[in-house]
Amino acid sequence: MFTIILYIVAGICLIISSLKDHLKTKKALKKAFKSFENILPQFLTIVVIIGMILSVLDESTISKYIGANTGILGIVISIIIGSITLIPGFVAFPLAAALLNNGAGPAQIAAFVSSLMMVGIVTIPMEINLFGKKAAIIRNTSAVIFSLVVAFVMGVLL
Amino acid sequence: MINIIKRYKWFFLLLIANVIIGIIFPKIGKVSFQITKSNFLQILSVVPPIFVLLGLLDVWIDRSTMIKFVGKGSGLKGALIALLLGSVAAGPLYAAFPISMVMLKKRTSIFNVFIFIGAWSTTKIPMETFEIASLGYKFALTRLALSLIGIFIIAFILDKAINEDEKQKLYEKANLSI
Numbered sequence: 001m002f003t004i005i006l007y008i009v010a011g012i013c014l015i016i017s018s019l020k021d022h023l024k025t026k027k028a029l030k031k032a033f034k035s036f037e038n039i040l041p042q043f044l045t046i047v048v049i050i051g052m053i054l055s056v057l058d059e060s061t062i063s064k065y066i067g068a069n070t071g072i073l074g075i076v077i078s079i080i081i082g083s084i085t086l087i088p089g090f091v092a093f094p095l096a097a098a099l100l101n102n103g104a105g106p107a108q109i110a111a112f113v114s115s116l117m118m119v120g121i122v123t124i125p126m127e128i129n130l131f132g133k134k135a136a137i138i139r140n141t142s143a144v145i146f147s148l149v150v151a152f153v154m155g156v157l158l
Numbered sequence: 159m160i161n162i163i164k165r166y167k168w169f170f171l172l173l174i175a176n177v178i179i180g181i182i183f184p185k186i187g188k189v190s191f192q193i194t195k196s197n198f199l200q201i202l203s204v205v206p207p208i209f210v211l212l213g214l215l216d217v218w219i220d221r222s223t224m225i226k227f228v229g230k231g232s233g234l235k236g237a238l239i240a241l242l243l244g245s246v247a248a249g250p251l252y253a254a255f256p257i258s259m260v261m262l263k264k265r266t267s268i269f270n271v272f273i274f275i276g277a278w279s280t281t282k283i284p285m286e287t288f289e290i291a292s293l294g295y296k297f298a299l300t301r302l303a304l305s306l307i308g309i310f311i312i313a314f315i316l317d318k319a320i321n322e323d324e325k326q327k328l329y330e331k332a333n334l335s336i
Contacts, residue, residue: 006204006287013214025217036205044198045168050197106297126255131328135320150308
């Protein structure tokens with residue numbers, strides 16, 4: 001259902017855009033394709049990895065480590081993984097969805113997704129370089145704490 | 159051609175590994191291929207409109223004009239524009255850092271710069287649509303609501319934690335860069 005709405009919205013935007021400015025629209029489509037092609041290698045790789053993980057690990061194994069009843073430990077594991085890995089959202093969401101549908105808890109997946117997006121251990125040198133050590137450390141630490149809060153709230157709500 | 163192989167090397171290597179596993183353990187290999195195929199088709203069916211929206215946002219949103227409205231003393235309106243500016247973005251978090259330097263150069267408040275960084279990291283519209291498509295409305299929208307609160311809190315903490323002296327240094331540094 002959501003996908004159908006998405007196609008309709010994108011289609012309408014595309015028509016309006018091309019009526020207003022044909023060249024700009026062409027540029028937008030080029031950009032769209034380029035962005036997609038940029039992400040495609042990682043995207044294909046993660047899809048194969050998901051297939052392999054899920055064929056070996058069954059629901060009980062996944063839920064043992066990051067299932068809903070693993071509580072804080074599962075959340076901490078998820079945050080650590082999310083903080084150190086540098087994978088784009090377009091690659092992370094399918095992985096998160098696959099794990100969620102196969103035994104992982106919503107709080108744990110929320111912790112993974114939130115820390116993945118807001119915490120960047122790998123990019124911290126770059127951040128220090130621009131904003132200084134203090135700001136970079138405070139931002140990343142608050143983001144870790146925030147991911148914990150998100151996990152708890154979502155654990156209670158979902 | 160070599161370039162393509164290089165870029166897709168992990169995919170090909172894993173695919174080969176998967177085939178080998180399939181030969182040794184036919185049961186696991188078969189399941190693995192089935193999951194890969196269904197995941198691939200499912201994702202591929204939602205991705206095209208998301209990337210079209212991403213491209214359209216990129217060409218139609220005039221970032222330089224928006225940056226003008228997030229300057230010092232722009233108040234709540236400035237913060238909301240900073241939030242929007244980050245949300246219409248495309249690209250990884252580290253791509254936001256150079257843009258935030260431009261904002262600093264235009265004397266955008268530290269608070270607004272970190273609102274922008276926060277928005278860029280979590281509330282990007284194409285990403286949000288993809289999150290809804292993959293993880294469902296309930297999950298994605300709950301997380302979005304929490305993220306919006308979190309972005310403001312983190313920006314507030316940073317704004318308070320960095321003293322005037324350090325802020326001045328940041329502005330000077332931004333002026334020297336680019």
